[in-house]
Amino acid sequence: MPLGDLFAGKATPAVENLAPGAVLLRGFAAGKAAEMMAALERVVAAAPFRRMTTPGGYVMSVEMTNCGQVGWVTDRRGYRYQVTDPATGKPWPAMPPEFARLAARAAGAGGYEGFVPDACLVNRYEPGARLSLHQDKDERDFDAPIVSVSLGLPAVFLFGGARRSDPTRKIRLESGDIVVWGGPTRLFFHGIAPVADGEHPLTGRCRINLTFRKAL
Numbered sequence: 001m002p003l004g005d006l007f008a009g010k011a012t013p014a015v016e017n018l019a020p021g022a023v024l025l026r027g028f029a030a031g032k033a034a035e036m037m038a039a040l041e042r043v044v045a046a047a048p049f050r051r052m053t054t055p056g057g058y059v060m061s062v063e064m065t066n067c068g069q070v071g072w073v074t075d076r077r078g079y080r081y082q083v084t085d086p087a088t089g090k091p092w093p094a095m096p097p098e099f100a101r102l103a104a105r106a107a108g109a110g111g112y113e114g115f116v117p118d119a120c121l122v123n124r125y126e127p128g129a130r131l132s133l134h135q136d137k138d139e140r141d142f143d144a145p146i147v148s149v150s151l152g153l154p155a156v157f158l159f160g161g162a163r164r165s166d167p168t169r170k171i172r173l174e175s176g177d178i179v180v181w182g183g184p185t186r187l188f189f190h191g192i193a194p195v196a197d198g199e200h201p202l203t204g205r206c207r208i209n210l211t212f213r214k215a216l
């Protein structure tokens with residue numbers, strides 16, 4: 001299959017190598033964005049967005065929820081994955097099949113065949129919300145990559161290196177862009193600069209990010 005066929009709604013693939021093991025797939029999800037938002041509405045109806053507290057006692061500016069077998073949570077006890085949503089006491093909603101399909105296709109385009117995510121963290125950024133530099137390291141499996149889908153308002157993704165003090169690249173992410181990182185970059189530091197105010201036809205006054213991982 002020609003690589004272009006992998007790109008929903010895009011004739012020309014736009015793969016930008018960020019580092020060995022990390023790629024930016026510009027517009028990869030653009031043709032699926034409305035479908036993703038519709039599926040997300042059903043997830044959020046069962047597991048509403050909420051602002052979680054870090055172990056240090058800070059309330060995060062980003063609102064979060066999850067779908068999949070396990071969900072990422074933080075509170076005063078620490079960061080972890082759990083089967084139940086602490087807000088409802090019920091299991092997280094199942095991962096919509098269209099989510100899992102898109103994540104697997106994007107991983108494949110990034111060089112990671114056979115990606116089967118079991119967790120999807122959903123981040124919602126209102127203007128001013130940010131995510132400070134961090135590593136994704138609460139998963140059991142670092143062999144699988146991370147697939148990160150951007151929808152709605154643009155943002156500046158900070159992509160650093162293995163050490164917190166490494167210089168960060170500033171990458172503008174638009175709605176439909178997907179970043180895939182794994183292999184030698186799996187534990188690279190990354191974050192999101194404060195989101196600028198604006199309106200987006202897909203999401204209104206916010207940015208949505210779907211982060212797919214294999215946690216178990």
Ligand code: SIN
Binds near residue numbers: 121131190209
């Ligand atoms: C994350 O690191 O969990 C989210 C990154 C993003 O919002 O693009």
Ligand code: FE2
Binds near residue numbers: 134136
């Ligand atoms: Fe992250």
